[in-house]
Amino acid sequence: MNVPLTLLGLLERQSSHGYDLKRDYDTYFSPGKPLLLGQVYSTLGRLARDGKVVVGAAEPGAGPDRKRYVITERGATEVEVWLTEPVETEQHLQTELFTKVVLALMLGRDASAYLDLQRTAHVARMRELTEIKRTGLLIDKLLADHSMFRLEADLRWIDVTQARLGALAEEVRK
Amino acid sequence: MTGSTTALIEARDVVLSFGQTPALRGADLSVAAGEILAVMGPSGSGKSTLLHCMAGILVPDSGEVLFDGRRVDRMREPERSELRRDRFGFVFQFGQLVPELTAEENVAMPLLLGGARRGPALAEARGWFPRLGLDGLEGRRSGELSGGQAQRVALARAMAARPDVLFADEPTGSLDSLTGEQVMELLVDAVRENGTTAVIVTHEARVAACADREVMVRDGKVTSLRLERTGP
Numbered sequence: 192m193n194v195p196l197t198l199l200g201l202l203e204r205q206s207s208h209g210y211d212l213k214r215d216y217d218t219y220f221s222p223g224k225p226l227l228l229g230q231v232y233s234t235l236g237r238l239a240r241d242g243k244v245v246v247g248a249a250e251p252g253a254g255p256d257r258k259r260y261v262i263t264e265r266g267a268t269e270v271e272v273w274l275t276e277p278v279e280t281e282q283h284l285q286t287e288l289f290t291k292v293v294l295a296l297m298l299g300r301d302a303s304a305y306l307d308l309q310r311t312a313h314v315a316r317m318r319e320l321t322e323i324k325r326t327g328l329l330i331d332k333l334l335a336d337h338s339m340f341r342l343e344a345d346l347r348w349i350d351v352t353q354a355r356l357g358a359l360a361e362e363v364r365k
Numbered sequence: 366m367t368g369s370t371t372a373l374i375e376a377r378d379v380v381l382s383f384g385q386t387p388a389l390r391g392a393d394l395s396v397a398a399g400e401i402l403a404v405m406g407p408s409g410s411g412k413s414t415l416l417h418c419m420a421g422i423l424v425p426d427s428g429e430v431l432f433d434g435r436r437v438d439r440m441r442e443p444e445r446s447e448l449r450r451d452r453f454g455f456v457f458q459f460g461q462l463v464p465e466l467t468a469e470e471n472v473a474m475p476l477l478l479g480g481a482r483r484g485p486a487l488a489e490a491r492g493w494f495p496r497l498g499l500d501g502l503e504g505r506r507s508g509e510l511s512g513g514q515a516q517r518v519a520l521a522r523a524m525a526a527r528p529d530v531l532f533a534d535e536p537t538g539s540l541d542s543l544t545g546e547q548v549m550e551l552l553v554d555a556v557r558e559n560g561t562t563a564v565i566v567t568h569e570a571r572v573a574a575c576a577d578r579e580v581m582v583r584d585g586k587v588t589s590l591r592l593e594r595t596g597p
């Protein structure tokens with residue numbers, strides 16, 4: 192997840208305080224896994240240093256949270272470009288899953304049992320996501336759906352790999 | 366939800382072959398009353414055959430099938446047929462509605478077969494339409510329904526006689542994912558509301574995720590896995 196660009200995007204919607212930014216980010220993009228406020232301020236600091244946001248004067252009532260952040264032309268351009276670019280198509284590749292299977296086969300371990308267990312874990316997670324979808328807002332459903340489809344893709348891979356373990360074992364033990 | 370003491374339906378060491386083709390090679394499965402169970406597994410692994418054995422449609426070559434303490438595998442066909450009609454409901458992947466009948470007549474069918482009079486049966490059938498988002502479709506024939514609508518009518522038909530067990534074989538197999546999801550949501554709500562036990566065969570994980578528990582069928586045997594809680 193690109194936190195700096197996402198925060199910039201939220202700032203393009205309207206200028207904001209650090210705390211409000213964090214709240215919007217958590218609500219829309221990361222429910223259940225909130226950003227640390229410290230990370231928000233350090234990110235905003237870097238964006239300011241790079242000329243993508245400017246910091247308004249502290250408002251009365253002071254404290255660190257009374258500063259308002261405003262996006263610059265440069266920041267807005269960056270958001271605009273980012274929104275139109277495709278994401279890295281392989282960024283979600285489950286390399287650890289793949290690595291575990293191949294290594295297990297190389298070492299003569301029970302890759303099939305591992306795949307079964309992973310499968311169970313995936314379906315268990317899908318069950319949690321199904322509950323979120325049943326009770327959540329549309330935005331929660333969309334996020335849950337995205338995770339579900341990714342888990343499904345893993346599961347398909349798990350199933351075809353399970354079916355090919357014998358041949359795969361021969362190949363990696365050569 | 367473990368242990369045979371609370372099981373409503375149980376398969377014990379069930380073996381069944383179609384000629385030379387072994388379909389089940391010692392399948393064990395126990396489903397608790399009120400449980401929603403997903404049966405997963407690759408195509409050809411024996412899922413449908415297992416469901417058919419548990420539902421008294423097929424008789425195993427060996428092994429036992431119990432429903433509510435009774436030996437289904439020992440019953441004669443008329444008794445099994447009665448059991449299916451009175452205690453079980455069925456949803457299949459497709460082709461289950463009688464094309465000559467209207468949707469509400471299809472839904473009323475199990476009630477009529479069970480001896481209900483036409484008026485009350487149709488009234489009961491109609492009650493399912495709004496619950497399943499099918500208002501206004503009571504008079505349609507299956508050719509005039511979308512895939513998702515037809516599957517919801519099939520669900521209503523399966524549930525109309527308030528079965529103890531709903532057996533579903535790939536109930537969303539012919540639907541796109543959004544439609545399939547709606548059908549599954551309705552199915553789960555309907556069985557939970559009625560306290561119906563459900564056995565759902567599916568190869569789709571998102572369908573299985575609607576169940577309380579899933580088992581895998583592989584090469585005619587059932588494996589059920591639970592996640593051990595490891596670590597802190």
Ligand SMILES: Nc1ncnc2c1ncn2[C@@H]1O[C@H](COP(=O)(O)OP(=O)(O)O)[C@@H](O)[C@H]1O
Nearest residue numbers: 383386387388407408409410411412413414415
């Ligand atoms: N009526 C039948 N006649 C002959 N073979 C069958 C019949 N039904 C199923 N089989 C065979 O039994 C095995 C299990 O089939 P099935 O239970 O339908 O699997 P699944 O539902 O998991 O795809 C397969 O090898 C299949 O070809």
Ligand SMILES: [Mg+2]
Nearest residue numbers: 412413414534
């Ligand atoms: Mg089948």
